[in-house]
């Protein structure tokens with residue numbers, strides 16, 4: 106009989122789990138859930154793969170060290186169906202699978218999620234969330250809702266109509282996470298102005314500021330139409346009450362993989378099914394697969410206290426240090442390299458990041474992006490050495506064949522990531538007297554390759570699937586006017602994209618990169634094989 110994820114199984118079959126090599130929780134998890142329901146301390150928005158492989162595991166280890174007696178409450182604000190499909194059916198239990206470089210698996214059942222709430226069109230959940238936000242014991246609300254979860258505006262920088270309509274409905278339940286959080290904060294404001302920290306753990310620079318700006322935008326619009334008073338705005342701005350600490354988070358956590366699912370079943374674990382929430386949609390599963398390396402650095406500003414996560418490896422530090430670590434990881438040593446591998450990998454028909462790292466041109470591309478172009482803008486944060494970090498990324502983490510990561514996953518929402526992953530470095534090249542943006546080669550080449558990718562044609566000249574992206578329709582209205590193989594058809598069609606500050610953080614023409622990118626793009630669309638040829642030529646020249 107295969108072992109299943111379930112309360113009774115965990116209690117009655119502890120030994121079989123151990124024999125299978127699966128660690129089970131060393132605490133009375135039902136008691137933890139009970140205490141958490143009454144006195145919540147930690148709420149998390151977006152219980153996707155990263156949360157299940159990182160935040161919830163940290164909390165489990167803290168509980169096991171007897172540093173805390175409470176779990177985490179998870180809220181899913183998107184319509185992915187995750188809560189209904191992989192939280193509720195398994196009593197919020199999950200199997201964390203760490204895929205080590207030597208091919209072995211570390212497996213552990215995680216029971217630190219005490220409750221999971223889906224807010225999508227659910228009035229009952231809304232009442233429960235309001236109750237949680239009124240609770241004085243609540244110390245922190247964390248987020249891993251993807252970059253687009255914070256976005257209120259369209260490509261022209263205007264508040265989207267649907268968002269505006271939702272805001273004008275007042276303090277009602279909304280399906281937009283930022284409107285939801287603003288309304289819930291108002292609930293807390295009204296029940297004694299109790300302090301709270303709201304911590305974004307999404308991949309972008311100064312993530313706390315972006316979260317604060319989104320929440321304040323909603324609150325200020327409510328203030329204008331008389332839904333909230335000025336005291337509410339003051340409450341959000343008062344750092345003794347509400348903080349938005351910055352953070353840097355790092356742990357490569359791909360979607361649940363069929364290969365891992367098969368291995369688990371072979372080992373005797375039966376809750377290993379892969380579930381697709383929609384056709385061609387992301388794969389989710391009762392297990393999550395991740396890598397061994399992990400880094401979490403958080404600005405230490407928690408006005409209502411916080412769990413002692415430093416006891417399980419989390420760094421708490423000053424804002425300047427978070428900024429430096431985050432710039433190092435998200436803008437230089439990991440994420441830009443990932444995005445370059447995603448774009449070129451899709452064009453060159455790869456489906457594995459590890460396989461891409463065995464391609465000499467692609468390995469050289471990430472080395473040039475990281476060591477040559479990006480590293481010049483990095484300040485050593487002191488707590489993690491940038492050269493050691495990038496070396497581990499390029500030599501150990503990306504090439505790990507046991508991590509089933511794909512360029513297609515990383516290519517998701519690229520329009521939301523370019524400004525952070527490349528735009529910040531470009532800005533530094535513009536600002537610094539000793540650097541010159543027009544000296545850059547591999548960043549503009551990657552941006553040109555993204556435009557080429559948006560054509561939906563691979564390097565062999567065949568139709569290719571494009572990963573979901575909220576700006577796809579907006580950017581493709583220009584790209585679709587360009588004909589593969591016909592460089593004359595480019596005309597002015599790239600200009601609305603490359604000049605867009607919302608995508609890149611700068612107008613790329615104004616800093617002399619627009620034309621360079623157009624030139625690369627011309628080469629990339631010339632004929633089948635042109636992507637490989639252009640890339641190889643730049644690598645060797």
Ligand SMILES: NC(=O)c1ccc[n+]([C@@H]2O[C@H](COP(=O)([O-])OP(=O)(O)OC[C@H]3O[C@@H](n4cnc5c(N)ncnc54)[C@H](O)[C@@H]3O)[C@@H](O)[C@H]2O)c1
Nearest residue numbers: 151152153154155182183249250251254282307308357358
């Ligand atoms: N997976 C990783 O390797 C990794 C590592 C470091 C940081 N991150 C950060 O974490 C984020 C989430 O990664 P993941 O692997 O958990 O992704 P995931 O797809 O497994 O989960 C994303 C979660 O966000 C929610 N969501 C999606 N769109 C939303 C929206 N518009 N509004 C509100 N909620 C929304 C979904 O419901 C889901 O719960 C990434 O975008 C990134 O910023 C991921």
Ligand SMILES: O=P(O)(O)OC[C@@H](O)[C@@H](O)[C@H](O)[C@H](O)CO
Nearest residue numbers: 308354355356357358440443515
């Ligand atoms: O999660 P995203 O979509 O923001 O970016 C895709 C990957 O680059 C990212 O998930 C990395 O795996 C992660 O940042 C590693 O810590």
